Amino acid sequence: xxxxxxxxxxxxxxxxxxxxxxxxxxxxxxxxxxxxxxxxxxxxxxxxxxxxxxxxxxxxxxxxxxxxxxxxxxxxxxxxxxxxxxxxxxxxxxxxxxxxxxxxxxxxxxxxxxxxxxxxxxxxxxxxxxxxxxxxxxxxxxxxxxxxxxxxxxxxxxxxxxxxxxxxxxxxxxxxxxx
Amino acid sequence: xxxxxxxxxxxxxxxxxxxxxxxxxxxxxxxxxxxxxxxxxxxxxxxxxxxxxxxxxxxxxxxxxxxxxxxxxxxxxxxxxxxxxxxxxxxxxxxxxxxxxxxxxxxxxxxxxxxxxxxxxxxxxxxxxxxxxxxxxxxxxxxxxxxxxxxxxxxxxxxxxxxxxxxxxxxxxxxxxxxxxxxxxxxxxxxxxxxxxxxxxxxxxxxxxxxxxxxxxxxxxxxxxxxxxxxxxxxxxxxxxxxxxxxxxxxxxxxxxxxxxxxxxxxxxxxxxxxxxxxxxxxxxxxxxxxxxxxxxxxxxxxxxxxxxxxxxxxxxxxxxxxxxxxxxxxxxxxxxxxxxxxxxxxxxxxxxxxxxxxxxxxxxxxxxxxxxxxxxxxxxxxxxxxxxxxxxxxxxxxxxxxxxxxxxxxxxxxxxxxxxxxxxxxxxxxxxxxxxxxxxxxxxxxxxxxxxxxxxxxxxxxxxxxxxxxxxxxxxxxxxxxxxxxxxxxxxxxxxxxxxxxxxxxxxxxxxxxxx
Numbered sequence: 001x002x003x004x005x006x007x008x009x010x011x012x013x014x015x016x017x018x019x020x021x022x023x024x025x026x027x028x029x030x031x032x033x034x035x036x037x038x039x040x041x042x043x044x045x046x047x048x049x050x051x052x053x054x055x056x057x058x059x060x061x062x063x064x065x066x067x068x069x070x071x072x073x074x075x076x077x078x079x080x081x082x083x084x085x086x087x088x089x090x091x092x093x094x095x096x097x098x099x100x101x102x103x104x105x106x107x108x109x110x111x112x113x114x115x116x117x118x119x120x121x122x123x124x125x126x127x128x129x130x131x132x133x134x135x136x137x138x139x140x141x142x143x144x145x146x147x148x149x150x151x152x153x154x155x156x157x158x159x160x161x162x163x164x165x166x167x168x169x170x171x172x173x174x175x176x177x178x179x
Numbered sequence: 180x181x182x183x184x185x186x187x188x189x190x191x192x193x194x195x196x197x198x199x200x201x202x203x204x205x206x207x208x209x210x211x212x213x214x215x216x217x218x219x220x221x222x223x224x225x226x227x228x229x230x231x232x233x234x235x236x237x238x239x240x241x242x243x244x245x246x247x248x249x250x251x252x253x254x255x256x257x258x259x260x261x262x263x264x265x266x267x268x269x270x271x272x273x274x275x276x277x278x279x280x281x282x283x284x285x286x287x288x289x290x291x292x293x294x295x296x297x298x299x300x301x302x303x304x305x306x307x308x309x310x311x312x313x314x315x316x317x318x319x320x321x322x323x324x325x326x327x328x329x330x331x332x333x334x335x336x337x338x339x340x341x342x343x344x345x346x347x348x349x350x351x352x353x354x355x356x357x358x359x360x361x362x363x364x365x366x367x368x369x370x371x372x373x374x375x376x377x378x379x380x381x382x383x384x385x386x387x388x389x390x391x392x393x394x395x396x397x398x399x400x401x402x403x404x405x406x407x408x409x410x411x412x413x414x415x416x417x418x419x420x421x422x423x424x425x426x427x428x429x430x431x432x433x434x435x436x437x438x439x440x441x442x443x444x445x446x447x448x449x450x451x452x453x454x455x456x457x458x459x460x461x462x463x464x465x466x467x468x469x470x471x472x473x474x475x476x477x478x479x480x481x482x483x484x485x486x487x488x489x490x491x492x493x494x495x496x497x498x499x500x501x502x503x504x505x506x507x508x509x510x511x512x513x514x515x516x517x518x519x520x521x522x523x524x525x526x527x528x529x530x531x532x533x534x535x536x537x538x539x540x541x542x543x544x545x546x547x548x549x550x551x552x553x554x555x556x557x558x559x560x561x562x563x564x565x566x567x568x569x570x571x572x573x574x575x576x577x578x579x580x581x582x583x584x585x586x587x588x589x590x591x592x593x594x595x596x597x598x599x600x601x602x603x604x605x606x607x608x609x610x611x612x613x614x615x616x617x618x619x620x621x622x623x624x625x626x627x628x629x630x631x632x633x634x635x636x637x638x639x640x641x642x643x644x645x646x647x648x649x650x651x652x653x654x655x656x657x658x659x660x661x662x663x664x665x666x667x668x669x670x671x672x673x674x675x676x677x678x679x680x681x682x683x684x685x686x687x688x689x690x691x692x693x694x695x696x
Contacts, residue, residue, distance in 0.1 A: 005645075007641060031481065041644060075630075079638075083641050110530055136519075140525070
């Protein structure tokens with residue numbers, strides 16, 4: 001008798017799976033798929049390296065448990081996967097819309113700001129260079145991920161920044177500033 | 180022979196030198212900054228000294244501190260590796276003045292060749308072909324006049340530069356002033372010297388370099404060429420030995436020219452003479468690098484030499500153990516530089532903790548790396564993580580082995596350029612050897628990732644992890660650390676066994692376990 005589960009990827013994408021056990025084997029079927037996949041997950045030694053066999057095809061992955069799920073690194077991505085009992089689609093939580101329509105440009109790595117090429121109020125095009133950050137002896141251009149108006153630039157040239165620190169906040173071109 | 184040698188570097192090259200010293204039965208001394216305390220070059224050395232904070236200027240670039248450390252620990256010599264102090268003639272001179280041996284060329288040779296303009300003059304007098312270009316300029320109006328005389332397109336370069344920094348290609352007179360100004364600024368910031376020079380920009384050229392090594396008895400040998408045309412933004416990322424573009428006749432000419440300029444500079448130790456090779460077979464002297472190169476392993480694999488060991492021997496005063504006629508090249512070697520840069524995100528440097536590193540191995544593969552599980556990649560140093568070199572009887576064989584090796588390489592925690600390298604190795608023009616230094620700038624090589632399959636793997640793995648039964652959950656709860664076998668059968672037994680054994684280890688002491696450390 002198969003059990004149904006919901007796997008939520010990166011707090012955004014819900015996919016349901018059926019799981020059944022047959023003669024000590026675990027078989028899994030993804031929603032909208034016909035075929036059952038025979039899967040086996042084993043930890044390699046005491047590391048967080050795991051071997052996932054899908055129909056006898058091996059894949060290595062790096063997995064860290066968390067409550068109700070796991071962080072799974074495969075390829076260059078780390079996916080945050082939450083696993084729960086299946087719920088009907090109406091109750092699924094959709095991905096959150098970006099709060100207030102603001103878009104944040106954050107530091108992709110630790111480094112220091114070499115040059116700031118935008119000021120609050122500037123209208124910027126998608127792909128336009130906003131600032132230059134130096135890390136590992138390299139100057140890197142940070143570009144606007146979308147068109148917009150610069151809302152704030154809470155950093156200045158010469159300043160050191162941590163990874164993920166807010167560098168530039170953008171709002172959509174047509175939205176007016178708050179207040 | 181030297182009794183004790185200090186290695187004034189870090190990362191893979193420091194480890195490479197420590198290994199060469201061990202092969203020679205010489206006591207090795209590592210130096211390290213605060214963040215490199217646990218590095219492999221420290222752990223594998225016979226002795227190690229902290230020389231300061233992460234900031235290289237206060238540690239790996241602090242020549243006085245390094246010399247003082249060498250004197251205090253009784254070293255006879257200092258090996259600088261590449262980068263940091265390797266091409267600093269003042270440092271080399273200070274080392275010699277302190278009564279130690281600098282494992283590299285003489286300060287005079289370094290000065291003569293390190294100044295690109297003087298090196299060019301030396302090349303001309305040694306009868307080497309050079310690219311049409313200018314002497315040093317500090318004024319933009321002078322520079323424009325020269326550029327017009329040479330004819331556009333031209334390259335603007337920093338006179339004190341290296342590693343491709345500051346270089347700009349200018350297509351016409353209108354763009355020139357702005358480019359020259361920025362080059363000067365960058366040169367001032369990076370090297371403390373705003374002087375630039377101008378060179379004719381040649382299109383469709385290959386970067387071919389010749390390895391030379393000389394001893395202190397006047398013997399200088401050319402040890403084959405390297406093909407370094409695969410560059411991204413003037414940074415080499417794939418190198419080969421030999422080059423598919425070099426015929427035996429051309430190889431003889433390049434080797435003779437390389438030896439001639441080395442002789443003109445009164446050169447000893449290892450050095451590299453760089454040439455540009457045009458599509459029609461003309462070549463020009465570019466510069467001579469007065470140090471061991473990052474890409475030296477490809478030469479070692481095809482010639483069977485150990486350049487690091489040999490440079491220690493000749494620095495001590497021994498004669499070169501071979502001459503040119505005794506060197507036999509065999510097969511083909513390719514090196515890929517693995518760097519912490521994200522090809523899916525504009526090649527931004529990626530920093531953080533590498534939680535898992537598994538290097539490739541197997542037939543024909545050599546890995547130069549100082550990676551270990553838990554290493555922190557910091558913004559303080561350059562982004563080179565490892566070098567993978569593949570050897571094959573043929574070029575195709577070496578490429579296939581390299582593709583296999585890159586597929587085996589696992590790095591978790593920072594982004595690397597491995598997917599990008601894999602794409603390049605699979606391109607028809609790369610496989611047929613049809614490329615020049617502009618290859619990567621012209622071809623928008625994009626790394627492929629197979630996101631949907633990766634998502635499925637992540638979903639299945641987390642599903643199995645969470646639903647693998649109560650036994651796995653209990654096991655995880657009891658040791659807080661996950662569990663061995665996760666899919667039901669045998670997991671309870673396994674965790675019971677683990678608990679019993681770990682209890683035994685605790686009560687009886689870890690000393691009872693057989694170990695090979």
